[in-house]
Amino acid sequence: MYVMTAVGADGKVAGSTLTWLSQCSFHPPLVMIAIQKTSQMHDAVEASGGLAVNLLGEGQKEIAKAFFRAPEPDAGRFGDYRYEPGPLTGAPLLTDVPAWFEARLTDTVDRGDHTVFVAEVVGAGVRDAAAKPLVLSDTPWNYGG
Amino acid sequence: MYVMTAVGADGKVAGSTLTWLSQCSFHPPLVMIAIQKTSQMHDAVEASGGLAVNLLGEGQKEIAKAFFRAPEPDAGRFGDYRYEPGPLTGAPLLTDVPAWFEARLTDTVDRGDHTVFVAEVVGAGVRDAAAKPLVLSDTPWNYGG
Numbered sequence: 001m002y003v004m005t006a007v008g009a010d011g012k013v014a015g016s017t018l019t020w021l022s023q024c025s026f027h028p029p030l031v032m033i034a035i036q037k038t039s040q041m042h043d044a045v046e047a048s049g050g051l052a053v054n055l056l057g058e059g060q061k062e063i064a065k066a067f068f069r070a071p072e073p074d075a076g077r078f079g080d081y082r083y084e085p086g087p088l089t090g091a092p093l094l095t096d097v098p099a100w101f102e103a104r105l106t107d108t109v110d111r112g113d114h115t116v117f118v119a120e121v122v123g124a125g126v127r128d129a130a131a132k133p134l135v136l137s138d139t140p141w142n143y144g145g
Numbered sequence: 146m147y148v149m150t151a152v153g154a155d156g157k158v159a160g161s162t163l164t165w166l167s168q169c170s171f172h173p174p175l176v177m178i179a180i181q182k183t184s185q186m187h188d189a190v191e192a193s194g195g196l197a198v199n200l201l202g203e204g205q206k207e208i209a210k211a212f213f214r215a216p217e218p219d220a221g222r223f224g225d226y227r228y229e230p231g232p233l234t235g236a237p238l239l240t241d242v243p244a245w246f247e248a249r250l251t252d253t254v255d256r257g258d259h260t261v262f263v264a265e266v267v268g269a270g271v272r273d274a275a276a277k278p279l280v281l282s283d284t285p286w287n288y289g290g
Binding site for chain 1 (some may be wrong): 164165166167168169170171172173174175177179251252254256257258259261263280282
């Protein structure tokens with residue numbers, strides 16, 4: 001599970017839990033991400049063309065839950081969770097998670113109730129290389145936004 | 146992990162192991178799938194616009210391995226594995242796997258070394274509702290085609 005973030009048109013940051021994401025190319029390094037069309041995150045990605053994905057560790061179900069409806073961002077925090085701006089996109093990087101990447105939008109498929117965004121990974125970092133990922137099947141949920 | 150199948154332009158069926166797949170819409174039910182551009186599967190999906198995805202069960206690592214380079218199809222079998230044609234697309238449904246779906250191509254993103262195919266799920270079946278899925282992290286592999 002992931003917490004995706006982006007900077008909206010008004011400069012306000014958005015964050016939301018995400019499960020529909022996969023790598024989709026090695027060269028260049030691309031990911032495909034499906035985002036609910038009615039969400040603030042959708043508007044922010046379309047506006048800025050940049051995004052960050054924060055990879056949750058296996059013990060971080062509470063962070064996933066918190067970002068089903070993100071806490072109001074204020075002074076470098078989403079509620080309990082501190083972030084710093086991504087060096088390339090400005091999208092928030094949660095400082096508590098084991099790994100993250102930043103990506104720039106390349107293509108969009110507007111077909112269903114979620115838009116498919118294809119984005120090129122332009123930067124990444126690992127804070128805890130030993131961490132195992134939080135996976136949806138280890139949670140009580142079937143879908144994470 | 147999944148074994149994807151499709152019928153090629155020449156009527157010959159293709160099958161290959163797949164890991165880069167996610168749901169990407171509820172209404173309509175869409176999936177996004179990234180397929181290596183140089184593969185026979187890529188050509189088959191582009192030619193027919195139809196595909197099937199066979200969902201592997203947790204004990205079926207051997208099937209995943211067999212379809213890294215699919216056995217030559219012959220008389221309703223890929224090597225050791227029997228299949229029947231999908232009722233809607235003709236794409237092979239492996240009779241040993243716990244679940245499958247058929248889908249029709251709606252959109253394509255040609256950007257990286259894999260093409261992103263977005264497809265609408267048009268049919269599905271479950272043979273073993275109690276089965277747990279085979280996931281990549283339970284295997285020795287990091288990528289499955």
